[in-house]
Amino acid sequence: MTSARSAVEPRALRRAxxxxxxxTALEYYDFAAYSVAAATVFGDLFFPSGDDLVGTMAAFSTYAVGYLARPLGGFVFGRLGDVLGRKKILVHTLLLAGIATFLIGLLPTHAAIGGLAAVLLVLLRFAQGVAVGGEWGGAVLLSSEYGDPRRRGFWASAAQIGPPxxxxxxxxxxxxxxxxxxxxAFTSWGWRIAFLLSAVLVLFGLWIRLRLEETPVFQRIADRGERPSAPVSEVVTTERRALxxxxxxxxxxxxxxSLFTVFTLTYITQELDMSRSEGSTAVMIGSACQLLLMPAFGALSDRMNRRLLTLVGTIAAAIWPFLFFPMLGDGSFGLLVLGTVVALAIHAMLYGPQAALLTEQFSPRLRYTGSSLAYTLAGVIGGAPAPLILTALLALVGNWWILGAYVVFSAVLTAIGLWLARDPVVESEEETTREVATT
Structure with missing residues (x-):
């Protein structure tokens, strides 16, 4: 029997x-640039205060705004992606993210225009969040709906490589x-360069996306006249467990x-007197490892049960903070790198298979909406408040163990989600891909 993958032109598959x-690399470049700037310079530039902790928490508040805006992006763009198609929507999300990030690089600070600077920063951060909320679900489908459904873990991991x-x-x-x-110089104007460079990534992304055709799965849904008219309502009423x-x-x-790429930068500078560059270097090394680990764990999830692999990663995530923070007791840079690399390897075990795991919870005709809503609403619960909560907990308790306890709590929630999740059924999608390729 001809595989679904062979039914699609290899060049189109590679392009997707x-x-x-x-x-996703562009949009997470935007988010990561903001995350680092929020942990290091934005507190003084946009939220000046006599208390470093207060300024940092204010900067992290706008970090959270990016997450809180994601459900709006998931709602609007997810719905349009199931009605109009994957490709058209992804061009618009890319433009929105790139323009917002570029404008942050031009934004006057509090010293120039007072409180208006913080307002404008929040608005641009909100626009970034809306773009990411619509981007992720479509990006996952763009690669996975071109590829063999039996290798969805690998093909969907393309979007997961974007964050690292x-x-x-x-x-x-x-x-x-x-x-x-x-x-x-860096505090005055140097940080702006990182945001202005996003224009280059936008142009490259548009060049690739505008050359793509629509995915075979969506094309077949459109040919059959099965596009939903109210996908958000359908997801909420018929696929609640999946959501x-x-x-x-x-x-x-x-x-x-959030703990190991955002909050740790603040922790090591304020609690251990380590430098900002040491923390950034550790994150860079861990992220470089993730470039290989994301697709590797995605491919592994095609060979073993995806939920089981994710459960193993969840247990490891709950344990690692209790080993990581004692390692940093003497402020060793080498141990910081080792601890961050292991943490991000555990994250790759969770995140690499996650795109396939989420999308296969929903029927193909509702997949953009369902996966976008799940992805963005989870960010409101998990990613958005995490730096704020971690900062507040450390200030309240004054000991790192409370940070580990918070990760354990999040791991329990994820374990419940894995119990609710279902394993995929791919035979019908293989048939769909073959039908489109022969028409």
């Missing part, structure tokens, strides 16, 4: 993979800037990622 990866690629680029650019100029499972499965990976 590249389009999925490049778009974007994080690596953003941290690399910011580390290079902060390492080659004075502290005063609940998708939301909960994402909570622990989001919290883990």
């Amino acid at each position: 993979y590249a389009a999925s990866l490049s778009g 690629a974007g994080t690596l680029l953003a941290n690399g650019v910011l580390a290079l800037l902060s390492g080659t100029m004075s502290e005063a 609940a499972a998708g939301i909960l499965v994402r909570v622990c990976p989001d919290v883990l990622y």
Whole structure:
């Protein structure tokens, strides 16, 4: 029997993979650049205060706004993606993210225009969040609906490579800037360069996406006249269990990622007197490892039960903070790197298979809406408040163990989501892909 993968032109399949990866890399470059800037310079520039902790928490509040905006993007773009198609929507999400990030690089600070600077920063951060909310679900489908459904874990992982690629680029650019100029110059104008460079990534992403055809799965749905008229209502009324499972499965990976790529930068500088560049370097090395680990764990999830693999990663995530923070007791850079690499490897075990796990919870005609809503609503619970909660918990208790307890709580929620989730049925999608290829 001819495989679904062979039914699709290999060049189109590779192009879809590249389009999925490049778009999410851009949007997570934007998010990562903001995350690093929020942990280091935005507190003083946009939220000046005599208390460093207060300024940092205010900056992290706008970090959370990006997550809180994602459900709107998932609602609007997810619905349009199931009605109009994957490709058209992904062009618009890419443009929205790129323009918002570029404008952050031009934004006047509090010293120039007062409180209006913070308002404009929040609005642009909100626009970033809306774009990411619509991007992820479509990017996953762009690669996975071109590929063999039996290898969905691997093909869908293209979108999952985007976050570490974007994080690596953003941290690399910011580390290079902060390492080659004075502290005063970096704080004054150097950080802006990282945001302005997003224009290059936007142009590259558009060049790839505009050359793509619509995915075979959506094309067949459109040919059959099966496109939903009210996909959000259908998901909420007919696929509630899938939505609940998708939301909960994402909570622990989001919290883990926020802890080790965002909050740890603040922790090591304020609690251990380590430098910002040391933290950024550790995150860069861990993200570089994830470039290989994301597709590797995605492929592994095609060979073993995806939910079981995710459960193993969830247990590891709950344990690792209790080993990581004692390792940092003497402020060793080498141990910081080792601990961050292991943490992000655990995150890859969770995040690599996650795109396939989420999308296969929903029927193909509702998949963009369902997976987008699950992805974005989970961010509101997990990723959005995590840096704020972690900062507040540390200030309240004054000991790192409370940070580990918070990760354990998120792991319990994800385990419940895995219990609610279902395993995939791919035979009908293989048939769909073959039918489209022969018409």
